[in-house]
Amino acid sequence: MVESADERKRQVRCLHCFERIVIPKGVEQYGCPRCGILWRISWHPNGMPKIRGPVWSQLRRYEESKNQGKR
Numbered sequence: 001m002v003e004s005a006d007e008r009k010r011q012v013r014c015l016h017c018f019e020r021i022v023i024p025k026g027v028e029q030y031g032c033p034r035c036g037i038l039w040r041i042s043w044h045p046n047g048m049p050k051i052r053g054p055v056w057s058q059l060r061r062y063e064e065s066k067n068q069g070k071r
């Protein structure tokens with residue numbers, strides 16, 4: 001797949017697993033396809049996304065499922 005300059009601009013690294021992810025334009029939340037953590041996204045005026053932090057309600061669910069798996 002060829003990356004457009006626009007896609008490269010919207011690319012960030014997941015703060016959890018460091019996967020490179022391309023944020024779809026204008027979304028306020030985006031889940032990392034690799035580790036599944038849902039991030040809150042804010043947008044710079046120049047069109048670049050920034051990860052603000054995890055969505056806590058989703059993160060709790062993630063932690064619960066992880067603990068259940070481990071026992």
Ligand SMILES: [Zn+2]
Nearest residue numbers: 014017032035
């Ligand atoms: Zn991730």
